[in-house]
Amino acid sequence: MAEIRGFRAIRYHLEAGDEPADLLAPPYDVIDTEEQDALYAGHPANIVRLVLGRQHDSDSAENNRYTRARRHLMDWLATGQLRQDVRPGLYAHQQTFEDAQGNQHTRRGFLGAVRLATYDEGIVLPHERTLRGPKVDRLELMKNCEANLSPIFFLYDDPEGKVDALLEAHRVQEQELDVTTNTDGIRHRLWPVFDADAQAEVAEILKDAQLLIADGHHRYETALAYRDFRRSVAEDGGSDQPAPYDYVMAFMVNIHDPGLQVFGTHRVVHGVADFDASALLKTLEDSKLYDLQPLAKELVDTPLELELKLAEAAEDAPSFILLSQHLEQPILVQYKGDESAPIFDADTPEQVRRLDVSILHEGIFDRIIGISMEAQAAKTNLRYIKSLEAAVAARKNPEHQLVVLMNPTPVAQVVEVCQSGGKMPQKSTYFYPKILSGLTINPL
Structure with a gap:
């Protein structure tokens, strides 16, 4: 049973001259060094100092x-730059x-706020x-700041x-915050x-819903680990009543929302010994x-x-396009096999075998090019690019x-995979788009 409730969010209090866009930031895992520097320069209280603070050679235990993030959070609360709402709320958000x-x-x-549940509970x-x-x-x-600084992205039906x-x-x-980010115009x-x-x-509408993680798998599993850590050090040995750390801040989107957009993430192969593009073809x-x-x-x-050609090809079969400086032309590849083809691991569910990314990663990267699943997970020979032009x-x-x-x-295939356990x-x-960090903070 899914449990959703409001929370008393910590939010920015805008001083005279403050521009909201100067205080907010993209999710930590898409910020590179150049953007980190720009966010630091944009405002002394930009949320980047919490979600992805700079590292220094002189850092110590x-x-x-992490400790600097905690000090920034405490300082901004003390000065009123951040303030906690006096009542629990749900925070409607449109992009x-x-x-x-x-x-x-x-x-x-x-x-x-969503009550945490392990995956085997099926919630x-x-x-x-x-x-x-x-x-x-x-x-x-999380241990230092005792807060959810960025939300998990869930889908519900x-x-x-x-x-x-x-x-x-x-x-x-x-009461509405209305901000357009300069870098992308969102x-x-x-x-x-x-x-x-x-x-x-x-909460009543969604009590029987299954919640699908769209983005934030690492942060969700971290929230579970933090919950278990807090329970293990609780002075009273734990309580029957749920604690704040039994919940995680979530951004919730209806899978039927017409604005729910999924884009492709393109792959780059590098550093493979004796790679030969013509031999691959x-x-x-x-x-x-x-x-x-x-x-x-x-x-x-x-x-x-x-x-466009790639999208048209996908209407008939899983497809992707290969580009290389060693190939004279782009090559459109369509998969003609089925779920029984001997390119998958034995435990790969049928719903996963239908995906072009699975065909690429298991059938080509692993079995033909020789990038093992372990190397793929470690990004040893793979890079990922979101922009089509950049790819x-x-x-x-x-x-x-x-x-x-x-x-x-x-989205329908994502739902099928989630429900299959694959x-x-x-x-x-x-x-797309990502959810900004700094809109709300959930204290734990």
Whole structure:
């Protein structure tokens, strides 16, 4: 049984001259060094100092990016830069953005607190594998700050859109935060719903829902680890009543929301010994499992046309496009096998075998190119690029042996995989846009 409730969010209090966009930041795992520097320079209280503080050569056990994050959080609360709401709330959140074709979309959701549940309880369902490193990092940050600084992104099933309609009915314009981020032009609107009856109605609508993790697998598993840690050190040995750390801050979106967009994440192969692009094509052809179609070389100058051809091919079969400086033309690859083809591990569920990312990672990266599943997980020979234009341009880098352009994984397939108990390769889904850090903080 899913349990959703409001929480007393910590939020920025804007001083005269403060621009909200200068205080907020993308999720920590998409911030590179250059953007980190820009966020630091933009405002002395930017949330980046909490979610991804700088590391210094002089760092020690007593003074490091985690302890500094805690000091910043305490200082900003003490000075009033951050303030905690006096009542629990759900926080309706809308993001308006354009896709690559210039079409405008608005994704609707809300921020709330979700009771933590292990995967085997069947309430929260994952779809991707996780790595130990990011979880160690996030757990240390949680232990120091005692807060959820960024939400987990969940999907839920509400065919009639009851939750969004209810939150829209409680919209108060005077309480609304409205900010457009400079780097991407995305408009973010957020307003609190403090009405206890409305919160109870949302909880009732979703009490039987299964919650699918769209983004934030590492942070969700970190929240479980933090809950267990807090229980283990509780002075009273634990209580029958749920504690704040039994919940995690979540951004919740209806899988039927028309603004729910999934984009492709493209792959780059590098550092593989004795890699031969032409030999790869011959192996694919000889296997009889793949249909290879050379495309006009001029298409690399119009990436959107490449994307269109890839999308059209996917209507018939799982497909991807291969690019390389060692290939004269882009190569469209369509998979002609079925779920029984001998390219999958024995324990790979049928729902996972239908995915182009699984066919690529298990059938080609692992079995043909020789990038083991362990190497894939460690990103030893793989890089990931979200931008289509950047991926097409990446083929010119002499370090890059192969670029693979990918279609997005449809939401319906993500749901099927979650319900099957299977796991997709990492970076199989890219739900756009990301949720800003700093809109709300959930104290634990």
